[in-house]
Amino acid sequence: MNDSPGWAAPGSPSDGQGSDAGRPAAQPSGTAPGEGTGSGEGTAPGAGSKWSAAQPPPGQWSSPAPGPAPQPAPNPQQRQNPGWGTQPGNPYPGGWDSTPPAAKPGVIPLRPLGLGEILDGAVSTLRGHWRPVLSVSLVVAALTQIVLLLVQRAWLDGLPVADEDLTRAQATEVMGNTALFYALQYFLEILGLLLITALLAPVVSRAVLGQASTVSGTLKAVRPLAPRMLALTGLLLLGSVAAVLLPMLPGILAGSALLTALGVPFGFVLLAWFYVTFALAPPALMLERGSAVTALKRSTKLVKGSWWRIFGISLLIWAIRTITAMVIVTPFVGVALLAAPEGLTSLFNGSAAPSWAFLIISAIGGVVGATVTVPMQTGVTTLLYIDQRIRREALDLELARAAGLDGYGATSPADRPAG
Template sequence: MSYPEPGKPPEPWQQPQWGQQPQWGGQQAGWPPQQPWGGAPDPRWPSGGGPYPHPAYIAPPKPGIIPLRPLLFGEILDGSFQTIRRNAAAMFGSALIFQVISTGLVGVISMMTLGLAGRVPYMDPQSMDQLLGPLLGIVMAALGATVLSAFLGSVLQGVMVVPVSRSVLNRRTGFKQMWMLTGSRIWPLLGVAALLTLGSLLAAAAFVVLSVLLVTAVGPAGLVLVFLLGLGVLVAFVWIGMRLLVAPAVVVVEEAGVYESLLRSWRLTKNNWWRIFGIVLVISLMIGVISYIVQIPLSVAAGGIGSVVAPHGGEEAFTSTSIILTVVSLLVTALIGAVGFAYQSSANALIYFDLRMRHDGLDVELLRLLESGADADGIPGRPAPRSSRGASWPAGNGSWPGTPPAPGEPTA
């Protein structure tokens, strides 16, 4: 078989006369011209110079904040920011209410601590035992505030999944609409938040009891065992926390019960623990660093104001100045915390959607929902009603009931 010389166009194909055989060894019909090494591709070849045409790459659709495919780390970061920007009232407003409640509790405890600290220099050393009761009350109040904040945070994390899920299909969500869509799932969401908070509280209580027993039994050397025990409890807490991270989102989006949502989160996060942990850790560090940088000028200004306004003002001037600075610091902390909480909640919701697109093919369902435009006021990702599942196939026409009919087979 002979080939054309490089750069020379092929000879036209000659149709053999009737009764004659084509001459083998000549130029074959349809054979593409050879491309010389280093030369430009032949313009007759499609897709850049190959004998076999192939379709060009088509990126997955991105109707909203993320593309409809499994997500990358940068897409989760950008999608979280876009969600807050598009649904500011729902995301930032809810987070700000939560932060005001949490910060208000912290403020009350701070005022109690400042009042107690202001009494210490003026008390008789023999009456210091009277501080034990107020000090114990402050500790219990701080513990109660921590538990309440953790509980409300878990509930709000599930509620804020709604604007994230709707933003995936470029649907905006208002503050009232977000809470109305979550209204039917509020009781299971409260149950999941209560179980998560109670589990954390029991783990902390068990650690304290075991630490006291170890120090009592072993003595000062038991502090080493307490340190190792604390590391083990921390590792177990983080590991279980990552496995149950998306349980509030499952309650709201998939309409699952309390125990079903915990099991569902455990299955979704299987084989993805390190990836989820890395994303959550990086986002938490980012929020912490930004919050610290913003609060540095406030701390410096607070020290300067305290030294200028009341350098020798006595107890009353010191207390009033401290209260004013504490209130201002708490307000700034609430604003920064609201932004950080909204961003973290959005990232957790996008982690949930990423896991579902990897395990359940949710991206295909979202694409169908986008094309049909159905359920425009609902939550994308919720399971379809049982009455509508499989309704497109006539029952009993295929080889099995409920299967599509074979080609050419009559339908009912």
């Protein structure tokens, strides 16, 4: 028997035919098959040989004549089904590697996603489930802007008059207070982003399945996980602060302003690494219902090997969100300037900023801008979490079963990475 594993090459001998045993000896020229080779004894057909007694006459097998080789007649079936390897009755033309199109029960197809599909899924979630999305985003944005408004008012009251001569110590104090104010504003924005991401993760997951969401249903799903969500938010906020301050700590301890300033860019680099590494923790907590520490570990595992991809997508959506928010807030700032005590003149002498009218109208613009734009970024983050699990854990099969798609995944995509 042939011992080759799996299959033999085309044209290779089969059982017993590949050896010389039992093969008749070469016949002399002019000797008919079955005649003796010199002893006068004939060999009966089939006796010790598998060669047929009926052989073609000599000279019938000749080499092809010189010239172009004849072409086979075209197959009508191939003309009807163009493409490499397309078979009759195959409903998915395109070759042997063609796969059925992915099912799309909701806002995204159930397969690894591209950038455009992620952005489209986030916008579709906002448009199709706007009631719970805007309700949650509005409450968190309003609370964030109220805190920021009070802090900004206190900070502006502490600033010296514009025409006042400042000593070096006073100028240093003003610069330090200003840096603290903008740092607080930044971390409040991160806090609101984390909270909205966690609160809207159930809404995005239901949108992926093509299911509707309500405000009451969203709150019911979030309520049991509220303590863990707050714990995770606190850990991420403390980690963000530590990431920024750690490179500046040597300069702060040494009392060197130069050394502290040199640590600022390293702090932002470390903050970017921290944010991307743990960006998927809020949706992991809400959709897997683990602890805060488990969610941090899950985010680290899912981001590993895809850090730059997640960083690029997050940076792009952040830029889009920032530009969109500026477009929304700008008319409110114009109205705030007109409502200031001195009108547009206050823009040049700096008297508009401390007025309550200017601060309140600007805060309203900030609430509107955050309410509309922040869900875009939180939706992208949750879809990135789902995309990473589809790529590594075949989550699309679980989503298809949850969406009620029978028989989905019977033939897995050939290019799916191993889990």
